[in-house]
Amino acid sequence: MTLFEAQNVTKRFATQTALDGVSISVPEQSIYGLLGPNGAGKTTLIRIINQITAPDTGSLFLSGRPLKPADVHNIGYLPEERGLYKKMKVGEQALYLAQLKGLSHAEAMRRLKYWFKKLEITGWWDKKVEELSKGMQQKVQFVTTVLHEPKLLIFDEPFTGFDPINVKQIKEEILFLRERGATIIFSTHNMSSVEELCDNITLINKANTILEGSVEKIRNDWAANEYDIVFAGEVTPSGNGHFSVMSSAFDDGKSAVRIRAAESGDTNEIIRAMTTAGRVVSFNPSLPSMNEIFIRVVEKKNKEAAKN
Amino acid sequence: MNKISLIIRREYITRVRKKSFIIMTLLTPLLFALIFIVPALVMSSEDKDFKKIAVIEDNSDLFTNVIPDTKDTGFEYLAGVRLDDIKNNFTEMGYYGVLYISPQIITTPNAIQLISRKQPPIGLLDHISGSLEKEIEKQKLLAYNIENLDEILKTINTSVRIQTIKIDDAGGVTETSTGISMALAYLSGFLMYMLVFMFGSMVMRGVIEEKTSRIVEVIVSSVKPVQLMLGKIIGVALVGLTQFSIWILLTLAIITVVRTSVLPAGTMEQIQQLPQSFAGDNPLPAGTETTAISADQITEFQSMFANAMNQPWGLIIFCFIFYFITGYLLYASLFAAIGSAVDNETETQQFMLPVTIPIILGLIVAMGTMQNPESSLSFWFSIIPLTSPIVMVARIPFDVPAWEIALSMALMIVTIAGCIWMAAKIYRTGILMYGKKTSYKELWKWLTYKG
Numbered sequence: 093m094t095l096f097e098a099q100n101v102t103k104r105f106a107t108q109t110a111l112d113g114v115s116i117s118v119p120e121q122s123i124y125g126l127l128g129p130n131g132a133g134k135t136t137l138i139r140i141i142n143q144i145t146a147p148d149t150g151s152l153f154l155s156g157r158p159l160k161p162a163d164v165h166n167i168g169y170l171p172e173e174r175g176l177y178k179k180m181k182v183g184e185q186a187l188y189l190a191q192l193k194g195l196s197h198a199e200a201m202r203r204l205k206y207w208f209k210k211l212e213i214t215g216w217w218d219k220k221v222e223e224l225s226k227g228m229q230q231k232v233q234f235v236t237t238v239l240h241e242p243k244l245l246i247f248d249e250p251f252t253g254f255d256p257i258n259v260k261q262i263k264e265e266i267l268f269l270r271e272r273g274a275t276i277i278f279s280t281h282n283m284s285s286v287e288e289l290c291d292n293i294t295l296i297n298k299a300n301t302i303l304e305g306s307v308e309k310i311r312n313d314w315a316a317n318e319y320d321i322v323f324a325g326e327v328t329p330s331g332n333g334h335f336s337v338m339s340s341a342f343d344d345g346k347s348a349v350r351i352r353a354a355e356s357g358d359t360n361e362i363i364r365a366m367t368t369a370g371r372v373v374s375f376n377p378s379l380p381s382m383n384e385i386f387i388r389v390v391e392k393k394n395k396e397a398a399k400n
Numbered sequence: 401m402n403k404i405s406l407i408i409r410r411e412y413i414t415r416v417r418k419k420s421f422i423i424m425t426l427l428t429p430l431l432f433a434l435i436f437i438v439p440a441l442v443m444s445s446e447d448k449d450f451k452k453i454a455v456i457e458d459n460s461d462l463f464t465n466v467i468p469d470t471k472d473t474g475f476e477y478l479a480g481v482r483l484d485d486i487k488n489n490f491t492e493m494g495y496y497g498v499l500y501i502s503p504q505i506i507t508t509p510n511a512i513q514l515i516s517r518k519q520p521p522i523g524l525l526d527h528i529s530g531s532l533e534k535e536i537e538k539q540k541l542l543a544y545n546i547e548n549l550d551e552i553l554k555t556i557n558t559s560v561r562i563q564t565i566k567i568d569d570a571g572g573v574t575e576t577s578t579g580i581s582m583a584l585a586y587l588s589g590f591l592m593y594m595l596v597f598m599f600g601s602m603v604m605r606g607v608i609e610e611k612t613s614r615i616v617e618v619i620v621s622s623v624k625p626v627q628l629m630l631g632k633i634i635g636v637a638l639v640g641l642t643q644f645s646i647w648i649l650l651t652l653a654i655i656t657v658v659r660t661s662v663l664p665a666g667t668m669e670q671i672q673q674l675p676q677s678f679a680g681d682n683p684l685p686a687g688t689e690t691t692a693i694s695a696d697q698i699t700e701f702q703s704m705f706a707n708a709m710n711q712p713w714g715l716i717i718f719c720f721i722f723y724f725i726t727g728y729l730l731y732a733s734l735f736a737a738i739g740s741a742v743d744n745e746t747e748t749q750q751f752m753l754p755v756t757i758p759i760i761l762g763l764i765v766a767m768g769t770m771q772n773p774e775s776s777l778s779f780w781f782s783i784i785p786l787t788s789p790i791v792m793v794a795r796i797p798f799d800v801p802a803w804e805i806a807l808s809m810a811l812m813i814v815t816i817a818g819c820i821w822m823a824a825k826i827y828r829t830g831i832l833m834y835g836k837k838t839s840y841k842e843l844w845k846w847l848t849y850k851g
Contacts, residue, residue, distance in 0.1 A: 106845050142621040144832065169621040173834065175614030180414060191406050192622040233618070 094156070095120040095275040096141070096244055101150030103136055110136040111147070112299040118244075118275055118292070123266070125286045125293035125307070126279040127382075129390055132296045134279050135172065138246055141277070142169050154244065165194045170237040172248035172279070176221045176229055183217035186236050193240040200239065207235045211261070226253040234262060238269060245269065246277045251285060263289065283383035287311075293382075295389060298397070303389050311379040314388070316352065318378040319362070323347040327370030334361045350378060403623045404631045411606065411635025416642065425643050429650035437658050451496035451524075453514075454478050454486060460503050462539070467499075467531040473524060475499070491517060499528065505536065581797040582770045584711060588720055589766035589794035595724060596789060597759060599640040600731040604748065606632050607739030607831070616831045625828040629740075630820075633732045640728065711797060719796050719805065726812045727789025731755065733816075733823035740830030741838045762787035766794035773798035783808050785815035822847060 096118040103111045110133045118124040128134050139145045141152065143161060152159040154166060176185055183204070190200035208214045211231050221229060230253050238245060247266070251259045266289065270276060278290060286293060287307060295303035303310065318338065321329075326342045329349060334357040338350040347370070353362060366372050380388075415421055451473045457463060467475045476495075478486070483500050490498050497516030505511045512532065514520060541549060607629075610616045619628055738751040765781040772778065773795050782791040782800070788808045792800070829846040830838070 139832070144617070144620050144625075164622055167621070169618070171614075171617040171621070173614045173617055175618075177414070177609075177615055178613055179418075188406065188410055189618065189622070192403055192619065236618070 093120045094118065095154070096277070097153040098137070098141070099151045099153075101137065101140060101147045101152070103133075103140065103145070103147050109299045111140075111296075113150075114294075114296060114299070114301050116294050116301075116304070118277060120275050121270055121273055122291040123270055123276045123278055123289050125290035126277055126296070127281075127283075127286065127293055127386060128296035133299045134296055135248070137296070138169070138171075138248060138277070138279065141244075141246065142167060165240060166243045168193075168237045168240065168242040168245045170233060170245075170247045170250055172252075174233050176232065178220070178222040180221060181217070182213075182219050182221060182224070182232055185221065186232060186239070189236040190239050195240055203239050203241075204235070207239060211235060211265075227255060227258055230254060231258065231262075234265070238265075238274075242274070244275050244277065246279075248279045249281070250278070251280070251282060283381060283386055286382045295386065297390050297393050302393050303385075307382065310385060311382070314380045314385045315377065316380070317357070318350055318352045320374075320376050320378045321349045321351065321366055322373040323349065323366075323370040324373055325370060329366060329369035332361075332365060334358055334365065346373065404627050404634075407623070407628060407631025408635040408638070411632050412638050415602075415636065415639045421639070421643070425646050426650070429647050429654055432647065432651040433654035433658065437655065450474065452476060452494060453497050453499050454481075454490055454493075454495045455499045455501065456481055456483055456486065457501045458483070458503055462503075462505075463501055463532065463535060466535045467528060470527060473527070487515065490515070501532075505532070580711065584716065584797040585770045585773075585794040586767070588716070588796070589763065589769070589790050592720070592723060592727060592790045592793050593759060593763045593766075595640060595644065596727045596731050597756075599636055599728055600735040602639070603633055603636050603732040604735035604739040605745065606636065607736050607827070608742065608745055608748075611740065611831050611834075612744060620831070625831060626824040629733075629736050629824060629827045633729065633736060636732065637725065637728055640724075644724075712799075716793075716796050720793050722809065723789035723793050723812075726809075726816055729816050730785065730789075730812070730819050731759070733820045737823035737826040737830070740827040741833075741843060743834065743837075747837070758786035759790070762790035766790045769794045769798075779804070783811065785812045788812060825849070 094117050096116075098114065098116050100113045100115055101111050102109070102113055114133070114137060116124070116126070116137075126134050126137065136145070140147050141159075143159065143164060154163050180188075186204050187197070187200050190204065191197065195203070205214075208217065211234075213228070213231055213235075216224060216228065216232070221232070224232070230250075234250065237247070250262060250266070254262060263285070266276060266278075278286075280286060290307050292306050293304065293310070294301055305313075319335075324346060327347045327349070328340050329337060329351070331337050331351070333354060335351045335353050338352050340347060340349045351362070353359070363375065366375065453473060453475050455463070455467065455475050455477045457477075457479075461479065464477050464479070469475060473496075483498070486493070486495075486498055496518075497514055497520065500513040500515065502511040512528075514525070514528070538549075538553065541553075546552065610619070610628075616628070623631075734755050738748055738755065741751060742748050762781065765777060765787060768775070769778040769782075769791060778791060778795060781787045782795050783804065785808075788811070792805070792808050796805075826843055826846050829849055836842075
């Protein structure tokens with residue numbers, strides 16, 4: 093089932109087009125990656141979803157119904173440009189933001205206690221925001237984003253400013269929220285977290301969608317029929333009609349070899365050749381990382397655009 | 401609506417709890433009170449420092465004992481002493497200064513010198529020159545050989561004071577004081593200028609704070625930008641009204657306390673006795689003149705007080721509050737728009753100018769209004785909304801026709817609506833723009849964006 097849908101959204105500013113007929117469709121209870129280079133139009137799309145700005149044309153649907161102003165209570169938004177009132181106390185501020193999202197004082201209090209305990213930040217309640225480190229502030233912001241338990245959560249670069257331990261903790265919380273039924277739109281430049289978290293993605297470049305689909309399918313589509321093999325000891329297999337060797341490196345008693353299968357290559361034959369070459373430790377199809385795909389797709393598009 | 405009230409509450413509470421707010425609120429009345437109290441204290445403690453002045457005349461005794469002693473100055477006539485003898489050691493001899501009168505005084509006015517170590521007070525100079533002028537006049541008159549000159553001089557000794565009386569259409573008569581009207585006009589005009597500027601820029605700083613701390617995007621995902629802007633403007637207005645009320649109450653309290661405890665004990669009783677003695681046209685009770693404040697001063701004070709009560713206080717207070725609220729709303733919305741268009745406070749300069757010019761112009765015209773409240777300049781500036789809050793409150797103590805007030809108020813309300821609408825449009829776009837230096841052209845574009 094689709095929880096959120098944007099159809100043919102176009103937004104023009106005086107001098108440039110920020111979005112040119114972009115559509116996205118976010119399945120319920122999934123994590124949807126919104127990717128693209130800086131200035132591609134991601135933030136504009138996110139602001140349109142949050143009804144901060146209105147699109148020139150296009151329609152938006154939440155749970156199958158057109159998006160309406162009251163839906164701000166069904167959306168939680170952690171912007172990339174985020175901050176808190178520096179002179180205000182943490183607890184007071186979290187309460188204020190929760191009440192602005194429509195929670196009653198008592199309900200907001202109850203949920204804040206739960207989340208502050210869960211993220212181990214209870215001791216900060218009476219501290220002023222300016223006394224907290226950036227990572228600590230981010231945690232408070234995370235809590236205020238999810239507190240009203242919205243159906244749709246939008247995280248724009250949620251991990252910047254966190255140390256690895258906190259990144260892990262927040263990742264776990266995001267996955268936990270999805271398990272509990274939330275749908276998440278996730279915008280980032282950190283491609284390894286996309287591979288780790290996202291079910292589907294859309295890649296926007298210069299106001300247009302240039303790639304979309306499930307992460308798994310995209311990586312398989314972009315796979316170049318390559319395999320990574322690790323041998324014990326120094327081994328260099330030689331290519332035959334089924335494959336050619338791309339690279340080979342020996343380090344720490346192991347050889348890492350990448351091969352490319354020929355068009356007519358038979359995987360069984362390749363494996364056989366490997367096992368005769370040496371003792372195989374692992375044999376994996378080499379899927380391109382989202383990082384590679386991102387760079388390749390965007391560069392290809394930009395080259396095409398430069399030609400025209 | 402509920403969200404706006406949440407915003408108003410936050411804006412109000414965070415500001416009222418600030419240390420700087422509490423300090424300002426408590427200290428300013430002290431300053432106000434000082435303005436009222438210091439002159440009174442000075443008046444009642446004048447005789448503390450008694451000065452002795454040596455008077456020397458070259459080879460004549462024309463002015464011996466002509467200058468009367470005052471409360472704090474005595475004049476000693478040293479016959480046969482030459483200026484050079486005393487010039488360098490009068491301080492050691494216990495004199496404050498030496499007054500040297502040369503024999504040419506009747507023909508040349510510059511023939512008098514006062515030699516002292518310190519700059520002599522202006523009152524002392526007036527006293528000396530006044531006494532000498534009188535004496536010289538008398539000497540000149542004597543030269544005409546008029547009979548009974550002394551008697552004549554006594555009877556022609558006159559002092560003129562103009563009493564102003566206002567007559568309304570119905571023929572009712574009120575005693576007024578131009579001085580008090582002027583003081584009121586000055587005070588209201590200046591206070592209005594200060595308040596509008598102070599709280600208007602408070603709104604601006606609030607907007608800039610939200611923008612630079614990047615909290616604004618979080619908030620506008622929950623509320624409309626215009627709600628955030630109005631909430632802030634109203635919240636700060638309440639802060640202003642709170643502070644203003646506390647100022648008035650505290651100032652009154654301090655003045656009352658100090659007046660009853662510091663001023664000479666007899667003063668208040670005398671002031672209270674006066675109305676009866678005047679009502680009966682009785683001569684002042686004997687002995688009154690020996691107390692610290694002379695009857696003359698009390699009379700003056702008393703009539704000043706009565707005149708002050710004759711001002712149209714109801715109208716003045718109503719107008720002041722009306723123009724404070726509307727003037728504040730007008731400028732606060734402009735300040736909010738400016739705050740939204742810039743990234744930090746230093747960038748506000750370029751947009752501040754067109755906003756501050758009308759305020760300052762208003763203040764200048766308001767000050768001129770006191771000289772000539774009926775001038776067409778004052779009239780127009782009290783009708784035009786950008787300057788009317790300051791100029792109109794300065795005109796009110798001088799009786800403004802009702803239709804002018806009504807017109808000015810109506811224009812004000814229409815302009816506020818327009819200004820808030822315009823500010824909301826700029827604000828909505830501006831608060832989400834970072835890193836770009838905004839130009840006037842850009843602002844115009846924001847005004848015309850839709851949605």
